[in-house]
Amino acid sequence: MRDKAITLWNKEGTRSVVASLISILIGLLVGSILVLVMGLFTPSLGMRGAWDGIRLVFFGILSTGRDAAGELTFGFNGVNIGNMLFRAMPLILTGLSVAVAYQTGLFNIGAPGQYLMGTMATLVIALSIPAGSMPKLVIWLLAFFGGMLAGALWGCIPGLVKAFLNINEVLACIMTNWIAGNLVAAVFDGSRFRNMVETTKTGYIYKTTFGLTRVAAGTGLGGGDYTYVDGAGVATAKMGLDKLFPGSQINGGILIAILIAVLVYILMSKTTLGYQLKACGANRHAARYAGINDKRNIVLSMAIAGALAGTAAALYCLSGNTEYYWTSAYQTLPAVGFNGIPVALLAVCNPIAVIFTGCFMSMLNVVGLQMRNLTAYNEYIADVIIAVIVYFSAFSLVIKNILSGRKKRRSQASAPAAPPDPGPATAEKGGEGK
Amino acid sequence: MAQVENIIEMLHITKEFPGIIANDDVTLQLRRGEIHALLGENGAGKSTLMSVLFGLYQPEKGIIKKNGAEVKIHDPNDATALGIGMVHQHFKLIEVFTVLDNIILGAETTKLGFLSKKEARKKVEALSERYGLKVDLDARVEDITVGMQQRVEILKMLYRDNEILIFDEPTAVLTPQEIDELMATMKEFAKEGKSILFISHKLNEIMAVADRVTVLRKGRCVGTVDTKDTDKQALSNMMVGRPVQLEVDKTPAKPGEVVLEVEHFTVPARGSHKRDAVHDVSFQVRAGEIVCIAGIDGNGQTEFIHGLTGLDRASGSIRLLGEDVSHASIRGRGKHMSHIPEDRHKHGLVLDFTLERNLVLQRFREPRFQKAGFIDQKAVRAYAEKLIEQFDVRSGQGPVTIARSMSGGNQQKAIIARELDRDKPLVVAVQPTRGLDVGAIEYIHSQLVRQRDQGKAILLVSLELDEVMSLSDRILVMYEGEIVGELDPKATTVQELGLYMAGAKRADGRKEVEGA
Missing domain, CATH: 3.40.50.300 (P-loop containing nucleotide triphosphate hydrolases)
Structure with a gap:
C-alpha cells in the first residue's frame, strides 16, 4: 500500500515535469513559426536566414559561430553556458521569491522593488566601508546580508498591510515597487557613489570592485580625503567556475543561488515553518482554527520572499562585472524582478524546478544575443519567444490534465476487472463522448 | 404491476474514479409520477449516480433510457433538454445576482438580443404562487436564507419545465419546518405527474415521502423496495449491511x-x-x-x-x-479544548493538503512529530495510518490522499479522528x-x-x-x-x-x- 502510494506520488511529479517540457516545446515551436514568418518577409533573411534562426532558437546555447563557408557551427560553448548561468543567478532567486509567496497564497509582484532595495543596500554598504578597514570577505558578507535584509524589510510592508489591514498584497506590492524606484534614485542622486573615475560613463554607480581608498588630504573625490580605486573593492569569488567556462561572466554566485534554492525547498517541504506557511496559504481559516498565527505567517512569507529578491540583487551587484545604471531607476523597474513570475510559474512553484526554469529563461536570453550576433534578427525576437513560452507555460496544467486523462483511460482499457459483456465498446464510446 | 411506465431507466451504470469504483453495475428505474428515494451511506455512490444522470460525469459502462429510448447525456445542457433538473447538495447559485437573475440564468427570455425580464418575472411569480414557493425575486442570493436559496433552486427547475427532478440531500441544510414544507411540495409535484429522485440518508424523510427506495452500498445496488413494504430498521440494515443501532446506547451521566x-x-x-x-x-x-x-x-x-x-x-x-x-x-x-468545527471545508481541513498533513494540523509542533523544526515524516505517516485504521477513514490513497478528493463523510471522520485523539x-x-x-x-x-x-x-x-x-x-x-x-x-x-x-x-x- 505504501509503495503504491509513493509510486503514485512520483507519477504526479513526473507528469508535472513532462507537462512543463511539453509546454516549453510548444512555445519553442510557435516561436520558430514566428522566426520563419519574419524571415520569409525580411529580404535580408529569406528561407536560409529563417532556417538559421530556427536552429538558433532550439540550439543557440550550443552555437559556436560560423565556419569559413558561412555555415552555423555547433558545439560546446563555454562563454554561452557561463553567461547563461550568470544570468540565471538573479532569475533563480527572484523566481524563488515569487514561488515562496505563491505557496503561501500570496502573489509577490513586488520582487522588482525588493530587488531595487537590495541593490541599494548592497552598493551603499560595499562602497561606504573604506577598503582595508576590514577583511574583504567581511565587507562582502556585510553587503550580501545587507541586500538580503533590505529586500526582506521591503517585502514586509505589503505583508503587514495584508495581514493587519487586509489590503490586497498585489496593490501594495505595485506601490512599493515605485516607491523603491524613486527612493533608490533619490539616494544615489548627488551621492558619492556615482562613478566619477571612469569619465566615459554617466549615470552609473561604481562597481563593487572599486574600493574607498584614503589618499593625501584634500586630493580625493570632491576635495575629500578618499577616492575610489578599481580593484580595491570586493567581488564574489569565481570558485573555479571561470576555468570551466572561460571568457564568460560567471562567478560563484550561481552556486550560492542553487544552494539557496535547495534550502528553500527544505524549508518549504520539510520544516514545521514551511508547513505553517503553506497551511496559511492553502486555507487561512483552517490555519487559524488550528492555532497557527496567520498574520505572523503572512508577514513572514513576504519577508522571506523579499529577502530572496534582495539576495538576487546582492549577488548581481557583487559580481564585480556589473554596473548599476541608477538614472532610470525611477522610470523602469528591473525586469529581473518581474521575470521571477514566469520562472516560478513554469516551475509550478517547486524550488528545485526553479533552478532549471531560471536557467531556461536565461538561456533564451543568450539565444537572443546569438541571433543578433549571427543573423539579421534582432534580440527582441527572443523576447517574443520568451513571451510565447510564458504564455504556453500557463497551459502546462491543461497539458498535465490531458496526460493524466490518457493514463487513466489506458489503465481502464487494460484493467482485468472489466467484465467481458458489452463492456469495451461502450466504454470507449463513453470515453470519446467528451 | 406489469404495465408500469418507466420515465427514466439507468441500466448497468459503472463509473470509476482513480482508486475507487463509485458505481458498479447500478440499475435504477424511475416511474412517472413517483417519488423515488436513493438511499446509501456516504461514498455509496448516490451523488455520482445522479451526476451521471445529470451529465456531469460520463459512465464507463451502462446506458440511460428515457421513455424506453436510449439517450446520451454528455453535459447538463443535454439533461435540461431531456427535462431533467437537479438541486445540488451545495447550491449552484451566483451569490451577487438577484433571485430572478439566478432563476433565468442560462434560459433567459430575450427580445432582439436584449433581456426581457418582464415575462420571465411573470412566469416565475406564477410558479412561485402555484407551489407556494415563497421567494423574494429582487433580493440578492447572498442575503437570503439557505431555505429560500433552495426554493430558488427548485424554481430554477420548474422554470425550465423539467419533469424529472433530482434532489441531492435537500434537507441537510433546512430547519424542521422547512423540511415539512419541502416534503409537501415534493408530494405536490408527484401528484402532477412529475417524477422525483430524492437522495437522502434520513430514514424518517424517506419513509414519509417516498414511494419506492433504491439502496446503494459501496457503489453497488442492494435492491429496490416499496416503502410500504419496509421499515426504518430494515432499510438501515440494507444500507449499512449489518444491523444498526438507531438509538444511542448510553448510561446515565x-x-x-x-x-x-x-x-x-x-x-x-x-x-x-x-x-x-x-x-x-x-x-x-x-x-x-x-x-x-x-x-x-x-x-x-x-x-x-x-x-x-x-x-x-x-x-x-x-x-x-x-x-x-x-x-x-x-x-x-x-x-x-478540541473543536470539531461546524464548517469542515472552511475551518476543519486544508483541502489541498494530504490527509496525513491534515491529521497533524494542530499537533505538528509536538516533539513527537518534529525534530528541531523539521517535520518527522515517518512519525506523521505512522500516526496517520493509526488514525485511519482506528477511525475507519476511507480514501483512495490512504495517508497521501488529497483531502479535497475524499467524500464528505470521510472528511468528517478524519476531523473527528484528529480532534478526539488529541485527548483534551x-x-x-x-x-x-x-x-x-x-x-x-x-x-x-x-x-x-x-x-x-x-x-x-x-x-x-x-x-x-x-x-x-x-x-x-x-x-x-x-x-x-x-x-x-x-x-x-x-x-x-x-x-x-x-x-x-x-x-x-x-x-x-x-x-x-x-x-x-
Missing part, C-alpha cells in the same frame, strides 16, 4: 468537576445587525456529561462557538479547568453528524459517548432534534443569542423543546437550575 465555565459571555453584533450575536450567556459543562446547545440555525450558536474557541472576539469570562482563558489565543485555548478535557462538537449517514452517525455518537464516559466534558451544538434528544445529558436552548431554557432530555418532549427553540417559551429562574 456521572457529572464530575466543572471543566468549562462561561460567564456573561457576549459576542458583539456583526455588520448591520443591532442586536448582539450572543448576549450575556452563562453556563457550565462538567466532566462526564454531554451538554447540548439546541436551537434553530442562526440563533447565535456559530458566533458563540467562534467566540469560545477564539476565532472571533467576545467579552465575558471563560474558565477552562479553573484557568481564565478569556484572553488566550486560539492555540492557548486549544491546550485543553473539553470536546466542542458543532453539528458533528451533519450530512452523514446512519452508519457514520451511529459511530460518531458512540465515540462521543465513549469520550464522555472517559470523563471528558462534551459541548455539543446540534440542529437535529433527534440528536439533541438522544445524545445529550442536558439541553441548553439558544434563541436570538440568549439561552432561554435548560431542559432535561429525559423529562421533556420534542414539542416543548420546539417551543423553546421557536422563542415561544422562556424559562424563568434559569440560574437556579444551572449547575444543579
Whole structure:
C-alpha cells in the first residue's frame, strides 16, 4: 500500500515535469513559426536566414559561430553556458521569491522593488566601508546580508498591510515597487557613489570592485580625503567556475543561488515553518482554527520572499562585472524582478524546478544575443519567444490534465476487472463522448 | 404491476474514479409520477449516480433510457433538454445576482438580443404562487436564507419545465419546518405527474415521502423496495449491511468537576445587525456529561462557538479547568479544548493538503512529530495510518490522499479522528453528524459517548432534534443569542423543546437550575 502510494506520488511529479517540457516545446515551436514568418518577409533573411534562426532558437546555447563557408557551427560553448548561468543567478532567486509567496497564497509582484532595495543596500554598504578597514570577505558578507535584509524589510510592508489591514498584497506590492524606484534614485542622486573615475560613463554607480581608498588630504573625490580605486573593492569569488567556462561572466554566485534554492525547498517541504506557511496559504481559516498565527505567517512569507529578491540583487551587484545604471531607476523597474513570475510559474512553484526554469529563461536570453550576433534578427525576437513560452507555460496544467486523462483511460482499457459483456465498446464510446 | 411506465431507466451504470469504483453495475428505474428515494451511506455512490444522470460525469459502462429510448447525456445542457433538473447538495447559485437573475440564468427570455425580464418575472411569480414557493425575486442570493436559496433552486427547475427532478440531500441544510414544507411540495409535484429522485440518508424523510427506495452500498445496488413494504430498521440494515443501532446506547451521566465555565459571555453584533450575536450567556459543562446547545440555525450558536474557541472576539469570562482563558489565543485555548468545527471545508481541513498533513494540523509542533523544526515524516505517516485504521477513514490513497478528493463523510471522520485523539478535557462538537449517514452517525455518537464516559466534558451544538434528544445529558436552548431554557432530555418532549427553540417559551429562574 505504501509503495503504491509513493509510486503514485512520483507519477504526479513526473507528469508535472513532462507537462512543463511539453509546454516549453510548444512555445519553442510557435516561436520558430514566428522566426520563419519574419524571415520569409525580411529580404535580408529569406528561407536560409529563417532556417538559421530556427536552429538558433532550439540550439543557440550550443552555437559556436560560423565556419569559413558561412555555415552555423555547433558545439560546446563555454562563454554561452557561463553567461547563461550568470544570468540565471538573479532569475533563480527572484523566481524563488515569487514561488515562496505563491505557496503561501500570496502573489509577490513586488520582487522588482525588493530587488531595487537590495541593490541599494548592497552598493551603499560595499562602497561606504573604506577598503582595508576590514577583511574583504567581511565587507562582502556585510553587503550580501545587507541586500538580503533590505529586500526582506521591503517585502514586509505589503505583508503587514495584508495581514493587519487586509489590503490586497498585489496593490501594495505595485506601490512599493515605485516607491523603491524613486527612493533608490533619490539616494544615489548627488551621492558619492556615482562613478566619477571612469569619465566615459554617466549615470552609473561604481562597481563593487572599486574600493574607498584614503589618499593625501584634500586630493580625493570632491576635495575629500578618499577616492575610489578599481580593484580595491570586493567581488564574489569565481570558485573555479571561470576555468570551466572561460571568457564568460560567471562567478560563484550561481552556486550560492542553487544552494539557496535547495534550502528553500527544505524549508518549504520539510520544516514545521514551511508547513505553517503553506497551511496559511492553502486555507487561512483552517490555519487559524488550528492555532497557527496567520498574520505572523503572512508577514513572514513576504519577508522571506523579499529577502530572496534582495539576495538576487546582492549577488548581481557583487559580481564585480556589473554596473548599476541608477538614472532610470525611477522610470523602469528591473525586469529581473518581474521575470521571477514566469520562472516560478513554469516551475509550478517547486524550488528545485526553479533552478532549471531560471536557467531556461536565461538561456533564451543568450539565444537572443546569438541571433543578433549571427543573423539579421534582432534580440527582441527572443523576447517574443520568451513571451510565447510564458504564455504556453500557463497551459502546462491543461497539458498535465490531458496526460493524466490518457493514463487513466489506458489503465481502464487494460484493467482485468472489466467484465467481458458489452463492456469495451461502450466504454470507449463513453470515453470519446467528451 | 406489469404495465408500469418507466420515465427514466439507468441500466448497468459503472463509473470509476482513480482508486475507487463509485458505481458498479447500478440499475435504477424511475416511474412517472413517483417519488423515488436513493438511499446509501456516504461514498455509496448516490451523488455520482445522479451526476451521471445529470451529465456531469460520463459512465464507463451502462446506458440511460428515457421513455424506453436510449439517450446520451454528455453535459447538463443535454439533461435540461431531456427535462431533467437537479438541486445540488451545495447550491449552484451566483451569490451577487438577484433571485430572478439566478432563476433565468442560462434560459433567459430575450427580445432582439436584449433581456426581457418582464415575462420571465411573470412566469416565475406564477410558479412561485402555484407551489407556494415563497421567494423574494429582487433580493440578492447572498442575503437570503439557505431555505429560500433552495426554493430558488427548485424554481430554477420548474422554470425550465423539467419533469424529472433530482434532489441531492435537500434537507441537510433546512430547519424542521422547512423540511415539512419541502416534503409537501415534493408530494405536490408527484401528484402532477412529475417524477422525483430524492437522495437522502434520513430514514424518517424517506419513509414519509417516498414511494419506492433504491439502496446503494459501496457503489453497488442492494435492491429496490416499496416503502410500504419496509421499515426504518430494515432499510438501515440494507444500507449499512449489518444491523444498526438507531438509538444511542448510553448510561446515565456521572457529572464530575466543572471543566468549562462561561460567564456573561457576549459576542458583539456583526455588520448591520443591532442586536448582539450572543448576549450575556452563562453556563457550565462538567466532566462526564454531554451538554447540548439546541436551537434553530442562526440563533447565535456559530458566533458563540467562534467566540469560545477564539476565532472571533467576545467579552465575558471563560474558565477552562479553573484557568481564565478569556484572553488566550486560539492555540492557548486549544491546550485543553478540541473543536470539531461546524464548517469542515472552511475551518476543519486544508483541502489541498494530504490527509496525513491534515491529521497533524494542530499537533505538528509536538516533539513527537518534529525534530528541531523539521517535520518527522515517518512519525506523521505512522500516526496517520493509526488514525485511519482506528477511525475507519476511507480514501483512495490512504495517508497521501488529497483531502479535497475524499467524500464528505470521510472528511468528517478524519476531523473527528484528529480532534478526539488529541485527548483534551473539553470536546466542542458543532453539528458533528451533519450530512452523514446512519452508519457514520451511529459511530460518531458512540465515540462521543465513549469520550464522555472517559470523563471528558462534551459541548455539543446540534440542529437535529433527534440528536439533541438522544445524545445529550442536558439541553441548553439558544434563541436570538440568549439561552432561554435548560431542559432535561429525559423529562421533556420534542414539542416543548420546539417551543423553546421557536422563542415561544422562556424559562424563568434559569440560574437556579444551572449547575444543579
